[in-house]
Amino acid sequence: NPARVLREINWMGFLFESLVVRDLRVYAQALDGQLFHYRDSNGLEADAIIELPDGRWAAFEIKLGSTPAVVDEAAANLLNLKSLVAGEGPLAMGVITATGYALTRRDGVVQIPVGAFSA
Secondary structure, three states, X not given: OHHHHHHOHHHHHHXXXXXXXXXXXXXXXXXXXXXXXXXXXXXXXXXXEEEOOOOOEEEEEEEOOOOHHHHHHHXXXXXXXXXXXXXXXXXXXXXXEOOOOOEEOOOOOEEEEHHHHHO
């Protein structure tokens, strides 16, 4: 029921992430790309990395919340990942949220509400 879902917000976050990963996988496959999860030995993580056959890539964090604090932390994580990868930088870095507006932040990270996927 709705009250239980609100008490289990972490569980809801995992469901949301799975939904978004499914959608990203479909988009990646349409471009002959692959989707990966990234985690290194220092704990740096990216929820989704899309790699295209020519080596170009994009990185995404997936967050149920869309408050500035949540998006700022996710964007900082993506920027940290970008700084560690040698060679050409990513095609895109995005924080995918459940709600909010689509916008490009000053740091170049794009905030994408999941509703924009169907547009």
